[in-house]
Structure formats: structure tokens, C-alpha cells
Amino acid sequence: MEAVPTREPLLEVDKVTLRFGGVVALNEVDFTLYKGEILGLIGPNGAGKTTCFNAMTGIYQPTEGQIRFRGQKISGKKRHQITKMGMARTFQNIRLFPEMTALENVLVGTDAHNKTSVISALFRLPRYWKEERESREKAERLLEFVGIRGRLHEFARNLSYGEQRRLEIARALATDPALLCLDEPAAGFNPAEKEELLQLIRQIRDTGVTVLLIEHDMRLVMGVTDRIVVLEFGKKIAEGLPAEVRDNPKVIAAYLGVPDDAA
Amino acid sequence: MNFDDLFSNFGTYTTTGLTQGAIYALVALGYTLVYGVLRLINFAHSEVFIAGAFAAIWTWNGFGLDQNSQVSGIGSIMFYLLVAMIVAAIASAGTATVIERVAYRPLRRRNAPPLAFLITAIGASIAISEAFGIWTRRRPEGAPILVSQDPLFHIFGVPIDAVQLLTLGSALVMMIALDLFINRSRVGRGIRAVAQDANTAALMGVNKDRIILIVFIAGGSMAGVAGLLYDVRIQTLTYSVGFLLGLKAFTAAVLGGIGNLRGALVGGLLLGLIENYASGLFGSQWKDFAAFALLVVLLMFRPTGLLGESLGRARA
Amino acid sequence: MTNVLEKVRSGREAAGERWRGAPRWVRWALLIAVIAFFYALPNKEFYQYLGPIPTPGANFTQVMFTVSIYVLLAVGLNIVVGFAGLLDLGYFGFFAVGAYTVAVLTSPSSDLKTLWPWLLAVPVAIALTMVSGVMLGTPTLRLRGDYLALVTLGFAEMIRIGAVSSEFLKGQRGFNQIPHPPGEYADGKPFFGVLDARPYYWLVLTVIILVVIGVRNLTHSRVGRAWISIREDEDAAQLMGVPTFKFKLWAFAAGAAIAGLAGALFAGKQNFVNSQNFELLNSIIILAAVIFGGSGNIVGAIVGGGLVAYMIERFRGIELLGVELYEYRFLFFGLVLVVMMIFRPEGLIPNRRRAAEFKDRRKEVTVGE
Amino acid sequence: SSDDTASGGDACGNKIAFFGALTGPSAALGINENNGVKLAVDKYNKENTDCKVELVPLDSQGSPDQAPQLAQKAIDDTKILGIIGPAYSGESEAAGPLFNEAGLVTITPSATRPSLSEQKWKTFFRAVGNDFSQGPAAGNYIKNVLKADTVFVIDDQSAYGAGLADEVKKVLGPSVVGSDKVQGDGKQVEFSAVVTKVKAANAKAIFYGGYYQEAGLIRKQLTAAGITAPLVAGDGVNDGAYITSAGAAAAEGTILTCPCQPAAEARGTFVQEYKALNGTDPGTYSDTAYDAANILLAGIKAGKTSREGLLEFVKGYSGEGVAAKYKFVEGGELDPAEVKVWAFKVVGGKVVPDQEIPKS
Amino acid sequence: MLLEIDDVSLLYGRIQALHGISLTVDEGEIVALIGANGAGKSTTMRAISGIRPVASGSIRFNGEDITKLRADLRVRRGLCQAPEGRGIFPGMTVLDNLDMGAYTRRDRAGIAQDLDRVLNLFPRLAERRKQAGGTLSGGEQQMLAVGRALMSRPKLLLLDEPSMGLAPMLIQQIFDIIVEINQQGTTILLVEQNAQQALARAHRAYVLETGRIVKSGTGAELLHDPAVKEAYLGVA
């Protein structure tokens, strides 16, 4: 793993604390994500990883602290505005539009940057035609990219778990994100499929997208990330290159256990 | 605006409001229960109520009592009330069961979308209500005066009568019983589980159909009792009154937080009060307006009602 | 029973397949034929040959006018309920706003005494209903699902009570002498008179065609996708960059505008408008119509709105064993709703989306196996 | 329901129609009238077996919403030469323009809203007095006969009820100590707030402008709450159905007015014939409706078998019926000299005539 | 034979997800079911537990034909599934959720004992016993789902991807638990993507491809089968 290509920060999580009643889900969490890298976010169950995503994408407001994306504060922004700024995500518990086809799911993503207004749609002004055509091409390309092109017109509801996960990725990519946040994208994949996913994530990065990855499968995490941040009980306990983190005794004790699986 | 009227009669508006509210609350329970479990606005619940109310009147008619009869003697009054209450509860629970069997269960079997349920509910409601209308030739039926509305005693100068005591008392007792049943019993736990995730509940060994039936029976009996109390208080029943009353009761359920049993009580009483105060302040014609205005305003500030949802999940 | 149903279903699907498979010009020809049929329908010279279709107990042209208004309303409500998934139980309230706007601006019984011509009042009615849609939507569209349903229902009821009880809206006393749409025959007789309902029907029919084209354009675009994604999963839609609130408001406003237009057309024909024209039951009937026809599908909504309105009127003048069935119309209506939903829970003509699904499945099979 | 015992067209094929509520929440008054019309047609047909007139009942359910449709239906049937009705003010309002346009003559035996005659409809005729006579009469009765110096006035906000209540208020002036409005059309059944107000106002009499269904419920709930002040109401409540709604005990003593005379006082053999045909005693407006029908029938008999002809005939008509003398003045109103207002009283579970009231 | 599935096919609308599946599970076994995404593993589980009706074929449990039996009655006969996607009752507390697992049981003492056992196995759940199920983290929910399934003391336990979303340490633990309860007498049918771990512990296993069983054998056999290795274990 060579070092991070640029040191231009894309996302800064600045001493973020988030409480739910008595539960402190995030406790002064502090890390920075640089443009073009793949950052792994790992930690035991309930450590606060998903909560961190939720704070970034505007679902929760941090109790304390700040999150900055491309230099702008996230707090107070609407969710769809955050998406337009270039942050996209997938969900740990899949959240597709079940009664829309795979294609349409992705088209909703592409629409994030489309400008067709109610008026131009109503009268089918030229912009409508142009954007529809471009979106459709892009959507098909993305479905091809994640490997479910064949299920173009299938309702999302009818896809299997794994296919749904792929569709989530395609839909997120359709919003043209600068930062793609993947919450356990490999859950429910077998090792061979994980291997494919690993390739996919690399390709995504190669198209210039920065990736933040939550994942429990250490082989995948080790294989693809440039850097890793480790949370436990809402606190950051380690940060560094994959190899460093893997050998960090704190991480082993809290998370990895006997390191036979991680080999 | 007539503040004078409102303040000088504040006590009476309060007591009558609470009494009316108690009836709303009892009916609201049926909406809340069914909604909690099936996510369905059971529009036909108003007819479940009407069935009980008619059953009570017809029971009295069966004993030879019509609206001009006078009944005296606490013993016979209690007897008539009790018998009619039982008949009303059975009639309502029976109607509810039939509706569930005929209108909703087939849809569940077919995995129908939620809106389809809503429409059958509306259809069933219209059909049953019309059937009652045709049967009674769209005329009101009078109930005998069983309980006098002469004041029994005064609290702070506000007269309290036996009908008010009876209504509020029965409503409270029924409500507490239902609350205990849902929150403490095993079947109650099953009800809550089906409310949240029916498929998984089946995987835990819960018989969904049976739970749903129980829910309809419980809600139905409450509505039946409400029907009887309505008869005692208003003394006249027309087939068409269910619609608006049902709507109000559902409003009460939503005000309190739908799916929340205690919310139904709070919502019902609140609605009764507001209606009466508004009648005093603006005139009786604004009563329903006030009820709905309250709903709109309250939901703006508390989108899931006063006490929030509880039987089912709060929607994510 | 199931066998028969199965057959009916496959027959209908086959018809659907054939429709989609047919060449473009065939489809256009058929469509034009259907439209021509409906333009011809209210002429006695034509409908007298249609067997049991004309209503025996009421003027068929009048009935067709009512039906057309319901169709227009169903098309509008379908945007809100079928596409955006916002359960609106008080849709008729917007119809009332449209009708009252026209009444207040044009009728001599109005306090305003503006006495505008009808045509001038129509855009104002549409604009005002849109505004009222936005005004109702802004505070309430945060609410989800059934809460919204009840709030909209409450809103419609508030409008009705307001109309009954306010001096300005004249209650049951109502507004009379509302002018008709403009236009004259060569001989100077007004085109839109009191007695002949045909011109009104033709007008509404034309409006329906225009509105349907507009709605179709919307739903086949970014706007329509946004609506459907909101219906499917609002949170996820937001996170995919859909400004959900804005699009919900648009859905509400578009639906309201159509209802307002319908109300204006109604007032222009009716001459007299009072609070009894706006019973709550109407809202429910229209919702039932949309779902009965197939929510989320424009053709479904049209068929639903038409059938439901027609069905209710059709009972007039039929006698069975000495009783006029008209009195039982709502009993039957209720029963039909229940039975229909049990046998076709997805509506008469469900979602086009399902059709697309089947089509591409067919392709898959030929490729894969 | 519409059993047409009196109908039966033939070669002549002339028809007249009754327009009013025969079903629905306020049907009782419409049925009274329809029965009167039926009698008139029945008698006519017995006398003219060679050229009968058919009676077409048009059931409006009392709803203005239905009225235009129904009017259109009547207009389409070119054999219908005239209309008895519309019975209620609201539906008259909605149907009037159509009849006017079609030139189809209407004689209402009961719609009493004054403004109906101010619409410049050339086909509108009213065979009874309007609420400009009924309202003041009711007010005077309260003032002079009941001698109530505190009155509470309620109305149902209908085209008819609200107008009537306003006229009553004008006459009573400062003795009106409170007022309230309720919802009609069976939309309200719970009147506890009204009861509270009446009680607080300590009224000696209560006036209600509206129809019998709500009136009955209000009376019942007032009585249950221990209020004994008498209820006074107009023709919309003037039917036995009110007593059924209120219960005999509560209804006792209620005063009901009508800009008409008691049907039982009708001249000649009307009462017996009516009873023989319909099996019930005539009710409010049965006799007026009978008379109105006879006016149309007289026209037909006189060979006015076109709509224009019949309209002209009615306009110029002058003659005696069983209830009054008829002659129409401007706007189609009954000649004011012929208008009588009566008070009735509920006694022993029956509505009985009490006395004629001076109109001002 | 505790469970016998014979030639079962299953349709979702018009899509055929299972094409004549036959498999057996013997008393006391751990049987694993592996296959790619969309192969029909979860569908097979749904057919067995009864939340999806089968189109043809038969399912026998404990000698009884249960093909047409309602899902809840199958639970009463000792067949319990921890569903894919976890199926937590989101509005109920952790304890209520666990209690739901014991819904069909009446032996209070036994229930209390099992509750202790589950809370010992997953101390995190004990910590969060009053928290609403819906607000647990993904992994916590997974623990709850497995714990709840254990509460019903089934004869046959169906586990659909029990290790999904769990941290590496816990994955180890979950598999240990599976072996442990199996040794205590519960038969287990296991769907897993973590094929390595699953096959290592299963007595027997089946491989599913596009709705058909394409291979079966002992866990060890399949673990070393080159085709399986390539398709499901990844080239390590």
C-alpha cells in the first residue's frame, strides 16, 4: 500500500460527539478523509460506525463537534443538499425503492444533478430530451459496472440480497459523488463475490471517487483500503495504514481477536 | 367570539366535553388497535359502533321499552343497562369479526397493497351503513330514558349527573383493562409483535389470524359499549351518525398518537373538550371545524400525536 | 372461480401485450377511435344505439358531464396518491376552492360584486387552488402516511364547514347566476346554455385530454421518478438527492390545480353553488375511484373515475320489485368496492410499471434459456 | 318509494311532475305533498278517462346537489307540462334557472324562502306565503301569546332555516337573549353545547329555524337537561315526524307555525278523500300541493297542453282551492291578501291547530 | 430423518426461484447450504419455515407432512428460523424481543434459564436489555436475532446468514455457539456466505445454484472440492 496520493482533505470529522439519551454512540471522534483515498472504518459491533455515517449524511445532528465536507459545514444542510455536494451512501439495511425497477432506481440517482424542471418536463422542452437520454445511458453503464445489467427492468424488491446491494452501489454512484460511503457492502457476499467487490471498489476509486468503507471482512478491508480508522465504544482507538492497524494490540484485543481469520 | 359564554359556562362545557370525549375515546381504541396491527384505517369501525348502538336499542325494544317508556327502580335500570351492554358488545364484536373475515382476510391472503385495504374498508363502511339506513328506513330510533340527566351533585357549582358518571366510569374501566391486556399478557405481546412485523411474528409461532381476530373483537366490544353509552346519553340513534362520530374518534386516536392506547384516551377527552369550548366561543356550528383545526395544528407540532405511536413502530 | 378469474386475467394481459406489441399507427388509430367515440357519446343520435349504456333515469348527457368531472378529478388525485404516494382524503376540498373562487368572483350574490366573466375567473381559481394546496402542504407534508390522510380529510371538512357557516361563502343559501363559459352560435344563441350539457362535456373532455398529456409528460420524467421514489422510500430518496419536500409540494399543487380547474368548470356549468355540493363523501368516492381503477396508472384512474361516477348514476330509474334502486345505490357501491378489491386488489388496470416488468422478463427468458 | 297508483297516461300522454324529497332525512314533508298531488291527479283521471294525466314523482332527497340533474330529467321529458315543487328552498334555488330556461312552469306548495321570487324566473310560482309572513307571525306569537321576554334563537344555517330565524329575530328585537347555529342535514346529533347555552340564557322560549329531524333531537336533549321552556319552530318542523324524533313527552307543547292553514280545515271532502287514497291524514302542505296540482290540471283541461300555454295559464290564474284562494302577483308570489299564517301545537302526541296568527 | 424436502419448487409471481429442490437433515446434524447471491438459499429457508407457499413438492418434518401447514404451527412443532434481514421487532425492547422467541413455550422456569443463557452468550444484549430493538446497531441486531431463535428451543433451527454484519471476533464466537447448541441436541440448517467456516463445522452440505442443488457431500468433502473452492471460497 503506498501512501495517500494527495493530502487534500475532502471530509473532516472534527471532535464529533453524538448521544442517544444515555448511550454515547460517538465520543469526540476525529479523523480526516483525503481526496482519492479509500478509508476503512472498522470496529466492533455497536462501535458507532453507522452512526458516524448518519451524522455525515445529515440523518443525525452531532451533539457536539463539526463535520466539514469540501470545506463546508454539514450541519444545517438538508439531506438532498449534502448529496448534491457530492456525498453518496449505501445503507447497512438495504433501502432501495422496491417498486421501481433497477434502472429507475439508478435514474433517481442520476437525477440529483439533472435540472429538468416541472415546466420543462410538462412541455418536453429540449433539456428534457437531452437529460433523459444521457441519464439512461449513464444508468445502464453503471448497472453494467456493478454486474446486474441483466436485471435492468426487474423491480428492486425482487432482487436477491446480494443483487440489491449491488444496485445500492450503482444508485449511489449515479449521483456523481466525490465521496462514496459504503456501509458493509459485502455483507451477504461469499468470498468469491467479495473478491469481485474488491475489484469494483478499486475501479470506483480509479474513476476519481473517494471511498469510505465500513466493513467487517478483514480480508476485504486489508485488501482495498489505503488507511484505516478504528472505533470502539464510540471512540477512535487507532488510525493508520492497514498493516499497522492489523498489528495494533489494542485493535486485536477489541476487534480482531485471534488473528487467524485476518490472515 | 363569545368569551362571556365560555367563561360563565366553563364547568358545564368541561363536563359535557369529557363525557362526549369518553365515547370518542372508546371508539378510538378500536381504530388504534386495528391500525396498530394492520396499518389500516378501519373505516368500517364506525359501523361496528353503530351496530352496537342499534343492538342496545333493539334489545330494549325487545323488552317492550320504547322512547316514551319510563323505567324506575335502580334494579331494573341496572338490569336493562347490563343486558344491553352485553348484547351491544357482542353485536359490535360480531360485526367487526364479520368485516375482518369477509373484507380484510381475503385481501391479506392475496398480499394486497395497503390502499386496497383502505378501499374495502370504505366500501364495507358505506355498505353496512346503508344497510342500516334501509333497514331503519333512514329514520331515527329513540331509546328509553334509563338514566336521568338530573344533576346528582355539584362540584364547584357544576352539576354532575349519572349519565356523565356512567360514561366516564365505564370508559376508564374498559380502557385500563385493555391496557393491562395488551401490555401484560402473552397474547398482548403477540399483538404487539404482529403489529411490528407480522412475518417474523409468524416465525416466532404467533398465529397472525388469531391475533387479528382478537384485535377486532377487543376493539369491537369497546365500540359496542360506546354505542350503548351513546344511546343512554343522546337517546336517539340515526344510521348515519356513525360516519362523523367515527371520523372524530379516529381523529382522537391520531391526536393521542395512533397505535397508542393511552393516547386514544387523552385524544378523545381533549377532542371532546375542545369541541365544547369552541361551541361556546364561536357557536355550535364551528364545533367540528374546531376539532379538525386542533388536529391540523397539533400535528404540525407533534407529527406523531401527543403521546407518540407505540403499538406499532414509529415510522422511520 | 379462480379458473375463470385466471382466464379473465390472462385474457386481459394478452390484450395488454397485444396493445404494446402493436405497431405505432395501430395504437394511434385505436386511440383516436376511442377519443372520437367519447366525443360522439353525448349525442342522442349516437347513444340511442348503445343498448343499456345510456342512463334510463337521468339525462345521459348530464350524467356524462358528471362522469367527466369525476374523471378529471381522478386524474388529478392520481398524481398525489398514485405517484407521490401521499394519501389525500380531502381532495374534494380543492374542488370546492375552485368552484367557490369562480362563484365569489362572478356571481351577483357575492359580496364582492366583481361580476367577472367566467373565463377570467378560471385562471384565478386554478392559481388560488394551487396556493391553497401549497398552503395546506407546507405545514402538513412533513407528516407521513395516514396522518396526512386524516389532516387532508380534516381540511376538506373545514372548508365545507367554513362554507356552510361563513357569511362570505353564503352557506346553503349559496351563489346563483354564476355565468357560463363564453361563445355563441352563429345565430347569437350562447354555445354554453343552461339546458344542453353537451358543450360542457366536450369542454371537460378536451381539458381531460390536455391534462392527461401533461401528467404523462411529468410522470415520464425526472419529476415523476422523484414522486415515485418518495412513495417508495422517502428517506432513501432524500439521500439520493431528491428534494422530497419540494416535489411533494409540486405533487400537491399539481393535483390541487387540476381539482381547482374541475371546480371552475363545474361552477360554470352549474349556475348555482352552495355548501351542499361539497360533501365529504365525494372525496372518498374519488379516492375509491383512483384505487379502483388502478392507482399510479393514468388510464386506470380515468377508467376508475368514469366507472365509479357512472355506476352511481346508473342506478337511477331502475326499478326492481317496485323499489327504485337509486335509493340503494350506495349500498351497491359499497359492496362493489369490497368485492372488486378482493378480486383485483391492484385495481382494474394496474400500474404500467408491472407491464414493463413482464415485457423484459420475456426477453430474459429467450436470451437465457 | 314511488308507487304510482294515480298515474296512467294514454293517448293524450300529458304529464305533470312532483319535485321534492320522497326519501332521505326530510322526506316526511315531501311525502305529504306528493300525496296531495296524487289525490288531485287521481280525481282528475277519474273524471277524464279519455285523456288522463300522468304524475311523475321526482325524488330530490331534498338536496340541491341532485336538483339540477333532476330538473334536467323533467325538462327532457317533453310530455311533462308543469311541476309541483320544488318543495324545499335549497333545491328550488338550484333547479330554478333550468326550469326558467326551459319555460317549464313550477308551482311550489312549500318553498318559503322569500328571495326565490326575486330571481326574475318567469316560471316560478308560490302557492303559499313566504317567510316574510311566517317569520314575523312566529315572532308575534312568541311575544303576544307566549309572552316570553327572553328568547333563544337557533337555526340550521339552511337557505330556509337561517332566513326564517332572521325574520323572527327582527320582530323580537332585544328579547333575543342568545342565539346559536347548528348543522342541518343530519350532520349534527349532539347538542350539548346548545343546551348549555339555552340553560345559561335562562330563556322562556326557544325558536328553531330548520327541519324536523334536528328540531326533535334538540327538543329531546333540552328536555333531558331539565329545560321546560317551549320550543317554537316553523313549517319545516311541522310534521308528526318531529314528535317521533323528539319523543312524545319532550315534544308536548311545542308550537309550530306555517304560512298555511291547517289541512284539516280544508274545504269540501278533501280530508276524507285524501285519507281514503293515502291511508293517512293530510299533513302540512298536503292541501296546498293538492291545490297547486289542480291549477295545473285545470290548465290542461282547458287545453293548454304546451309548456308556454300552461305557463300563461298559471300566470293569469285566479280561483279557489281547498286551502285558499289563488292569484299570483309579481315574481310569482301568492297574492298577499290570501296569505294566512297559523300556529299549531303538539298536544297529546299530535300536531293540532292552535290559532291563526296575525301577520304583523 | 428430521427434515425431508422432496422436489420442492417455488415461485415468486412468475419467477421460479426453486426448481425441484430435494434435501434432508438428520437429527443432530449441522447441515450447511451454500451458494451465490440469488441462488435461492433464503428462499429454501422460507419454504421450510412456511412464510412462502411452495408450488410443488413436499416437506416432511419429524415424520409429518408439513407442506401446507401454517408457519406458526410449524414453530409449535419445533422448527424455528432466524430470518435473513434479522426481523427484529423494532419497537419492542431487547427483552421483549427475546420473550417473543419463547412465545410458544409455557415453561416459565425453562424460559428464564434460556434467557440467562442468551444474555450470557451476548453480554452486549444484557447491557441493552431495555433499548428498543430498532435502534440497535446492525451487529447487535444480529445477536438479538440469533438469541431470539435460541429462546424457542427448537428441534430444528434454521439460521440464515447468522454471521452477517458481525465483527471478526464475534463471527468466531457465533460459530462456536452453533456447534455448542448442536452438541446440546439442536439440529441446525445453516445458510452461510462464510462458506469456509460453515463447511468446516457442518456435517453435511449442499451447494445451490440458480434454484437447483448442484452438489452435496460432507462438509470436509466440499471444503476441498476445487470447484467449490473456486466459486465460493475465493482463491485465497
Ligand SMILES: Nc1ncnc2c1ncn2[C@@H]1O[C@H](COP(=O)(O)OP(=O)(O)OP(=O)(O)O)[C@@H](O)[C@H]1O
Ligand atoms: N436511536 C438510537 N437510540 C439509542 N441508541 C442508539 C441509537 N442508534 C444507535 N444507538 C446505539 O449506538 C451504538 C452505535 O451504533 P452503530 O449503529 O453506529 O454501530 P456500528 O458501529 O455501525 O455497529 P455494527 O457493526 O454492528 O453495525 C450502538 O450501541 C447502538 O445501540
Ligand SMILES: Nc1ncnc2c1ncn2[C@@H]1O[C@H](COP(=O)(O)OP(=O)(O)OP(=O)(O)O)[C@@H](O)[C@H]1O
Ligand atoms: N420477494 C421476491 N419476489 C420476487 N423474487 C424474489 C423475491 N425474493 C427473492 N426473489 C428472487 O429469487 C431468487 C432467489 O433469491 P434468494 O433470496 O433466495 O437468494 P439467496 O440465495 O438467499 O441470495 P443472497 O445470498 O443474495 O441472500 C433471486 O433471483 C431473487 O431475485
Ligand SMILES: CC(C)C[C@H](N)C(=O)O
Ligand atoms: C316543506 C317545507 C317545510 C319547506 C320549507 N318551507 C323550505 O322552504 O325549505
Ligand SMILES: [Mg+2]
Ligand atoms: Mg453499522
Ligand SMILES: [Mg+2]
Ligand atoms: Mg439470502
